[in-house]
Amino acid sequence: MSHAKPQPQHQFFILGLRLQPDSRPGGQPAWRISLEDPHTTERSGFKTLTELNAFLQVWMDEKAGKKGDTHEENQ
Numbered sequence: 001m002s003h004a005k006p007q008p009q010h011q012f013f014i015l016g017l018r019l020q021p022d023s024r025p026g027g028q029p030a031w032r033i034s035l036e037d038p039h040t041t042e043r044s045g046f047k048t049l050t051e052l053n054a055f056l057q058v059w060m061d062e063k064a065g066k067k068g069d070t071h072e073e074n075q
Helices: 049-063
Strands: 014-020 030-036 043-046
Touching: 030 049, 043 049
Parallel strands: none
Antiparallel strands: 014 030, 030 043
């Protein structure tokens, strides 16, 4: 009887950062963040690092099979 080792799971994302100028005179530019799955071309956009981190935490929990809230429910 052989015990197969589980295959390591990995995921690559393409991270995009864009400095968006403020349309108001004297306004501060803001960074915009995008994350794309190169296999599916699905793209998600975020205004803050906190939003990006929350998305990744939910994604990792789902892939690890943990139960809990999904990203869509937290929006």
